[in-house]
Amino acid sequence: MSVLELHGVHKSFGDNHVLKGVDLEVDQHEVVVVIGASGSGKSTLMRTINLIEQVDDGQILLSGDDITDPRVNADRARARIGVVFQHFNLFPHMRVIDNVTLAARRVHGMPADAAVAKGTELLGKFGLGDKVSDYPDRLSGGQQQRVAIVRAILTDPELLLLDEITSALDPMLVGEVLDLVRELGDAGSTILMATHEMSFARSVADRVVFMHQGRILESGTPDQIFGAPREQATQEFLARVMHR
Template identity: 70%
Template sequence: MSGHGQEQGHHQDQPVLDVRGVHKRFGDQHVLRGIDLTVRRHEAVVLIGASGSGKSTLLKTINLLEQVDDGRIVLAGDDITDPRVNVDAVRARIGVVFQHFNLFPHLSVIENVTLAMRKVFGSSRAEADRVGLDLLSRIGLGDKANEYPDRLSGGQQQRVAIVRAIATNPELLLLDEITSALDPQLVGEVLDLVSELKATGSTIVMATHEMSFARRVADRVVYLKDGVIIESGTPEQIFEHPTRPETREFLARLGDPFGR
């Protein structure tokens, strides 16, 4: 899954995502306070932090669901916070999965998966169906292609949502607490799919409470608190040798800080 960025001849060393000095306020609440974050191609960056730390808001600003108040966000060399930017064109380059599956209930599984391929990228139905069925088969849901979402378990719905997000081969995949609405026994199947995407080279920014997963899959773990990046490093650095007291305190409060 190479992503469109490379095909367009972007320089290999150029970051897929460059967030610079981003601030976001909601009224009196200063939710993001000068976030700097660079994500390289094929890198999996996992955001951790308590609820309200700014993780979801950061992901929403990257997908232009929220406008930044200050700073800029650059996607593969293009400043997407420029007010003249075509928002739909930017979103077409980014795959997004939220904690609630957000599948269209009136569309079958295959129709959900192929909608963007057909409507945004102009694929024929036959070609979109071929790609969609291949992806569904790879995650063990090929036999559910013509079912409607309400016939699937939560874990199956979330895997369909992920396949829908990757079907257009996005340059960047944003995953926002994608397991938090699932029954515990379904979490594993969704995280296994994310592990596979990581292994095949997807560029991922993911907010999660699943520390053991963060430890296993992340190239880099970023700890946010009160809209500020407190500490960032490899999973080993963050979970075994955190340098900041705030990070140590956050991990200690989780009870099983080392994700073992």
Template identity: 60%
Template sequence: MSLLTLRGVRKSYGDNVVLDDFGLDVEPGECVVLIGASGSGKSTLLRCVNLLEVVDDGVIQLAGVDITDPRIDQDKVRSGIGIVFQAYNLFPHLTVLDNITLAPIRVHGVPRDVARTRALEMLERVGLADKASARPDELSGGQQQRAAIARALVNEPQLMLLDEVTSALDPELVGEVLNLLRELKSDGMTMLICTHEMSFARDVADQVCFLHEGRPLEVGPPAEVLDDPREARTREFLSRVSGTTGR
């Protein structure tokens, strides 16, 4: 059974249809990379999966449970999904450790000592064990993004959603975040990632999904979608972002 299933998902803002009859399956342990031009619906898709947006139609299932059912406990669903945005969204007045323990303690009711222990384990995991007492403005951009990923991982999510997590970083800092995502992939984390890093998509993705006008125009292994795309729109997009045109 797929961990994440989307069927007929539609989302619009007024007359602007952002997702249109969207369907996708993500298997446990799989990394699916979403690519497409700005405005193609990638970020909205992640926000719908995390229930930050209410879909207008269609069904999203997580581990076989319809999470678009209005009777669902949204906080419980979100506790099983980690999401990381382009902006780090760390509270500047809190230490890195306090940023990571805030939601487990206040939202999920985790005892403080348990939350701190788990947070320190996550900081060790992302290579920031020595930065627990630092404030966010004392960290580099790459370190702040790794701290944001640690915060998303602390609840041991079933699924990680990552939205252009390297686009705000200086080029020399991109590698450290992508390497962390590679490690998460090797550990079996299921991930849905929006990115313009085509080399990362080629190396790590099990599937690449090219979105065009809110639809999954082309979905398949990286070797097919990135190197031998069927659709003219896919070839046009790849030509713009990476200078490749496929066949």
């Protein structure tokens, strides 16, 4: 069953044609990792799926529902998707537990006691049980990003979008965030993730998608993409990033 389907998605900003007819499917419980050079369209792809940016042409289906239909309530569609960006976007004046539960209570209508109980359980599960009452400035970058991920999964979203979630982190903190994503994938979450972490993509993804100049140029298993890429642009990209 496809949780996400993109059919011929185009997006331009003025004369800059960023997405050029993107077709993509993500099945239930699948972890799909998008790789590609900066400027290839990865982040714009994520922003169109979450309806932050409107597509110029094409369709985006979420569990079969066309969420690009103008008649669709965009806020309700977004509420079905969990999103984590490279910047944590935590409210500095709110405790960790309040950051984690705010959207669940305000947007999803989850009772406060249920939200706090679930949020506390998840924070404990992912090594943040002693940070429940702390404020974000008391946390490391890796801890803040893990809080942002807990916030995104609290309401059991149909799809989890992770957009370069380690790029703003100190290299020493990257591993703890990626370990959490690995756990989520192993637990059956449906994940679409854009990343520059090639070794992680190779070890965790069910499928790897290579974006180049606004198009999906190649898609396959990690072994195929990293071991025997078909396209010259894929070969050149991997040669650059794997030998840094």
